[in-house]
Amino acid sequence: MRAMSLAEQLDTVTASTAGTVDRHATAQTFESTNPATGAVVGVFPVHDAAAVAETVEQARAAALAWADLGHDGRRARLTAFRGYLARRMHELADLVHRENGKPHADAILEITLAIDHLAWAGSHARKVLGPRRVPAGLLAANHTAHLEYRPLGVVGVIGPWNYPVFTPMGSIAYALAAGNAVVFKPSEHTPAVGAWLAAAWRAAVPDAADAFQVVTGDGSTGAALCRAGVGKLAFTGSAPTGRKVMAACAETLTPVLMELGGKDAMIVDDDADVAAAADAAVWGAMSNAGQTCIGIERVYATEAVYDRFVAEVTAKARDLRPGSDDDAAYGPMTMASQADVVRRHLDDATAAGGRVLVGGTVDGRYVSPTVIVDAPETSAAVCEETFGPTITIAKVRDAEEALERTNANAHGLAGAVYSGSRARAMDLARRMRSGMTSINSVLTFASVPALPFGGVGESGFGRIHGEDGLKEFTRAKAITRKRFSLPVDLMSFGRPAQATDALARVMGIVHGRHR
Helix, strand or coil, X not given: CCCCCHHHHHHXXXXXXXXXXXXXXXXXEEEEECCCCCCEEEEEECCCHHHHHHHHHHHHHHHHHHHHCHHHHHHHHHHHHHHHHHHCHHHHHHHHHHHHCCCHHHHHHHHHHHHHHHHHHHHHHHHHHCCEEECCCCCCCCEEEEEEEEECCEEEEECCCCCCCHHHHHHHHXXXXXXXXXXXXXXXXXXXXXXXXXXXXXXXXXXXXXXXXXXXXXXXXXXXXXXXXXXXXXXECCHHHHHHHHHHHHCCCCCEEEECCCCEXXXXXXXXXXXXXXXXXXXXXXXXXXXXXXXXXXXXXXXXXXXXXXXXXXXXXXXXXXXXXXXXXXXCXXXXXXXHHHHHHHHHHHHCCCEEEECCXXXXXXXXXXXXXXXXXXXXXXXXXXXXXXXXXXXXXXXXXXXXHHHCCCEECEEEXXXXXXXXXXXXXXXXXXXXXXECCCCHHHHCCCCCECCEECCEECCECHHHHHHHCEEEEEEEEECCCCCCCCCCCCXXXXXXXXXXXXXXXXXXXXX
16 A cells, blocks of 8 residues: 655644644644654644634533543544554654654654553543442441542643654543543644644544544643633643743643653662663663653663673764754654754853763764763763663662662652662662663553553653553542431431430540550
C-alpha cells in the first residue's frame, strides 16, 4: 500500500477536522514547521477565548451522551479508535517524524504504547470505576453502603511536543474511558499531530465525534482552556508553566493534574551488570534527542564500577549520530530554544570543573551525544532539567551516597537502579524520591498500563495510567441506603437520653481494650 504524502496527510487532516479545528477558526493563524528542514507542515488557527469556550460547551453537551453510553458502549468505541490508530500507524508516525523530528521507528514505538494504554483503559474502566458495595460499619449496620466513580464532564488536556501522541493520550484515553468528553490543546510545536488524532477519532467514532475535540494555538489558547470551566485540567510541561496553569485554573477552582519535568537519576551499585547499565543509560539519556521527561540525565556509579561504567558509556555514545535521515540515532531539538538550554548547561558544567568525554557540540538544532564527568552537584547540568542528549556521571562511595544525592534534587519524577541484588535494588527503589523507578532497566514503568505515572515535588502531582489514572478523571460518589429501622435512632432528637451512654459502653468494649 502506497504511503500517503505529507500533502495528502494534511489534506486528510483538514478535511476530517472541519467542524473541529476549523469550526471555531479565528483570523489569526500560526505555522507548524519541520525542525530539521524548516519546511511548513501546516497552518492552524489560534483559537481565542470565545472559540475555546464554544468548543468546551459543545463538548459539555457531548459528554452527557458519552457518559450515557455506559462502560460497554465506551469500550466499543475506544476499541474502534485504537483499531484506526493501529491500521494507520505508519501514517501517523511519518507525521510525528516531520513535525517533531524523532526517527520514524521511535514514533512507531510511541504510538504503540499509546494504543496499548487505550486498550487497557477501555477494558478496565468498569472494574475500577463501576458501582460496588462496601462495608457499612457498626454505626450504620442497618444500611448498605455503595461507592462508584462518576465522570467530571469535560476534561481539558494541554499536551507536550516531545511525545505528542503517547503523553497526551495518557490523559485523553483515561478521561474518555472514565466517561468524560475531552478538549485537547496540543503544543503549538506539534498541532498537526493533535489535529490528526481528532480526525482519527471522528472517522472511527462518528456517533460520538464531539466527545474528543481539539483547539490549537499558543499559551493564550491554553490559558483560555484553563478558564473555560472544564471539570479538570491535565497539563504536561515545565514547572514554571505549570505554575501559570495552576494560577489560571484557580480563578474558577478548576482542579489540575500536573505532569512536570524531571531530572531522573540512575544508581549503579557495586554488583550491577555494568554493560547492561551503560547501554540502558545511553538509551535513556539520548533517545528522542534527550527530550524525555523520564529520561536518564544523571548517573551515580559506585567506586567499584565507576571506571568500567564510564568506559562503556563513552564507547556507546561515540557510536551515535544525530540527524534527520533513516540511519540517524535521534533527531534535532524540536524547539530551537532547547538547544540554547543544552549549550548553557554544558558551558556551566565545564566552567565549574566538569569534563566532556564525548560530544559537547551544538550545531543549530543538532546536539551531539554528550557525556560529562566531574560536574559539581551545584552545576545546572546536574540540578536543572537539561532535556537534551547529555548525561552526567558522578563517582560515589556507595549506593547510599548515590541515593542521598538522587533525593536531594527538587524534581522527583522517575529513576532507575542497577544492582545484582533483588532485595537491595527493591530497597533502593522504594526509598528513591520519585513517582516511578525501574530496576535493571529504564523507562519500563511507562509501558505498563496498570501502573500509575506521575511525580512528586517539582515534577508535579496527580497520576495518569492505571487504576489511579482512571480515578483521576472522576469524582467518588458515596451512597447509603437504609435497609431497616433500628429500635433506637441515634440520629434523631427523639433518641432516649441513655442511648448515647449505652453507645459509649459498646465502643469501650469493642475498641477500648488495651492490647
